[in-house]
Amino acid sequence: MQIVRTILWVLLLVAVLAFSFGNWDKQIDVRIWPGIVWDTRVPALVIVSFMIGLIPMWLYHRGVRWRQARRISALEQATAKMASPRVDDTPVTAPAPVEANASPAAEPANPVEPEPDQRA
Template sequence: MQFVRTILWVLLLVGILAFSFGNWDKQIDVRIWPGIVWDTRVPALVVVSFLFGLVPMWLYHRGVHWRQSRRISALETATTKMTSPKTEARPAAPVRPENSERNRPPEPSNPVEPEPTPKS
């Protein structure tokens, strides 16, 4: 694909050069504003006009390409995070000291005395 693109740019350059050599002797007046006239040659006018049309569209194309590549990479990242196995460590159980007041079972409010066992 790069080869075809290079051929097209070379053909465009050859066409502009052929046009420039054929029309270099012709000079025209371009009125920019009333009172401002630009004396230029035809090939310069053609090249400047071509660039005025090409550069904004090229910048727009590069911006769209950049935005789409960012979207695609964000979606790929999200997809890999969704499909990767969960390897998150589980939180450790809190350590409870044995002689802590909170860990002791509550004592009954009315302790019952055990009955003595009869001796035989």
């Protein structure tokens, strides 16, 4: 893509140079305001007009690209934080060993241990 961009800029430069050499002898008067007249050559007027149109749009384009790059990097950082494994500060301990005399554990379907009979 970079080579295409370079070729286009070189072709534009060649066209401007050819236009400048062909029209350099023509002097024109540009009336800016009443009483202010600018005597210039046609190629200078064309180049200045091109720059007046190009520079604001180029600056706007660069600003949009800068803002989008910042937004993308912020989203990538947020995604990386969410995707990273969580590290808990609590140590992992092994389960306590089951004693042979211990009462039977609660059934998985009924996690609450039954109360002993109150008849006595």
